[in-house]
Amino acid sequence: MPTLTMEQAQLEAVRRLAQRRLAARCAPDGSPLWHAHVRERLRTLHAAQVVFVESPVKRKVVRAGRRGGKTVGVADLGVKAFLAGRRVLYAVPTQDQIDRFWYEVKRALEPAIDQGILYKNETRHLIEVPRTETRIRAKTAFNADTLRGDYADLLLLDEYQLMNEDAWGVVGAPMLLDNNGDAVFVYTPPSFRSAGMSKAHDPRHAAKLYAQAAQDMSGRWQAWTFTSHGNPYLSTEALEDITSDMTSLAYQQEILAKDMDDIPGALWTQSLIDAHRWVGPLPEFVRVVVGIDPGHDAGIIVAGRTADGRALVLDDLSVSGDPDTWAAQGVAGYHKYYADALVPERNHGGEMVETTIRHVDAKVHVKTVWASHGKYARAEPVSVLYNKHKVYHVGIFGHLEGEMCGWVPNAGHPSPNRLDALVWALTELMLGTDASPPVIAPPTITTPSRWRR
Ligand SMILES: Nc1ncnc2c1ncn2[C@@H]1O[C@H](COP(=O)(O)OP(=O)(O)OP(=O)(O)O)[C@@H](O)[C@H]1O
Numbered sequence: 001m002p003t004l005t006m007e008q009a010q011l012e013a014v015r016r017l018a019q020r021r022l023a024a025r026c027a028p029d030g031s032p033l034w035h036a037h038v039r040e041r042l043r044t045l046h047a048a049q050v051v052f053v054e055s056p057v058k059r060k061v062v063r064a065g066r067r068g069g070k071t072v073g074v075a076d077l078g079v080k081a082f083l084a085g086r087r088v089l090y091a092v093p094t095q096d097q098i099d100r101f102w103y104e105v106k107r108a109l110e111p112a113i114d115q116g117i118l119y120k121n122e123t124r125h126l127i128e129v130p131r132t133e134t135r136i137r138a139k140t141a142f143n144a145d146t147l148r149g150d151y152a153d154l155l156l157l158d159e160y161q162l163m164n165e166d167a168w169g170v171v172g173a174p175m176l177l178d179n180n181g182d183a184v185f186v187y188t189p190p191s192f193r194s195a196g197m198s199k200a201h202d203p204r205h206a207a208k209l210y211a212q213a214a215q216d217m218s219g220r221w222q223a224w225t226f227t228s229h230g231n232p233y234l235s236t237e238a239l240e241d242i243t244s245d246m247t248s249l250a251y252q253q254e255i256l257a258k259d260m261d262d263i264p265g266a267l268w269t270q271s272l273i274d275a276h277r278w279v280g281p282l283p284e285f286v287r288v289v290v291g292i293d294p295g296h297d298a299g300i301i302v303a304g305r306t307a308d309g310r311a312l313v314l315d316d317l318s319v320s321g322d323p324d325t326w327a328a329q330g331v332a333g334y335h336k337y338y339a340d341a342l343v344p345e346r347n348h349g350g351e352m353v354e355t356t357i358r359h360v361d362a363k364v365h366v367k368t369v370w371a372s373h374g375k376y377a378r379a380e381p382v383s384v385l386y387n388k389h390k391v392y393h394v395g396i397f398g399h400l401e402g403e404m405c406g407w408v409p410n411a412g413h414p415s416p417n418r419l420d421a422l423v424w425a426l427t428e429l430m431l432g433t434d435a436s437p438p439v440i441a442p443p444t445i446t447t448p449s450r451w452r453r
């Protein structure tokens, strides 16, 4: 800190004193006058925001449509809690959402910041009442790790469907124990468009939390839902703009905020998959293959065929990155599960697909496949195998299952990569010309691994 001249030091002392006096000035009801100024600057909440902001429950789950006013709602809630002397932590996975929240909070608190009553740190997204525990902080967080090291008595988790559930279970909930703190979970049901961004283990975790909160009888949890149309501040043009390229399914999820379990027209339902979870020890396999849909977001699915003609889905090793990344991941899966073939689609890479794999490991058996029929024609016979109780999942593969239950043939959805990889693996094992056991059976897989639950 630079040394101050006597005159500067005196000026600084006078400034501090003036700030303290300002901060101490009270309204007739006894609350600090700057609180009243902040309250005046808060937005007028719309009806659906009012109900969840004003509710006194300790655990709130809000499911709402895109642009419905979720972030403005939680910003209002955060500022009010801050005025009540609480320590508020807001977390959201994406930078643009942080900006939205931060803008709202600053907008309300600006006069008090300008007057020096509050301290603001722009890089840390932090505003605090100096010399107190009262503060409001915004962080980008996809998972538990980025939330560690902070504590709060009000935790606001925005875009919760994209976060890893550990953010709450491992760090959030313990953080609130000390002061019996409160938590608010805000989300929009994930559609095909947003699924790729998610760091969730189970893409349905927010929906499950909502369902629990809605059924809670203890008075501790409460759930609310509203559509994008519930926001009267959203212009028709703005709504049209965000919905213009949406399929009707995405519209139901992202605008009408519907958590869809069974999606009309999808080839699988969650209950069909849930009814085909493998329980008990693993059987012997006569074949194991790794299906690959190459690309930046590559689908990589491992499945095995049993001697009695059933298929077990063993792992989802899907990965994002350059060609070497998916090739290395596929080859690693091949060795880990003693597979007898890698089955990559070569429509988009031609010869390069096999060359890329050979570059990683020259000795693996590669059987490239060519998608000559449409996606529906390839996937439909595989879904029939599930209906005939021929395919089981060893563990829960949330993202894969989300694609299976979310993909509606011919509805204009982007290519579901994990589903494609699954279709290649199961077609090879169950429907291909080589579906019968090879002459030399690969060793039995008995090693338990992380996908076993
Ligand atoms: N109470 C309010 N008063 C004035 N404008 C509001 C209010 N609530 C929301 N808005 C406006 O509506 C738009 C959407 O609000 P907000 O960003 O909070 O929605 P969201 O549900 O978080 O959206 P997204 O799904 O994009 O995260 C913004 O332009 C915001 O300024």
Ligand SMILES: [Mg+2]
Binding pocket: 070, 071, 072, 097, 100, 158
């Ligand atoms: Mg938002």
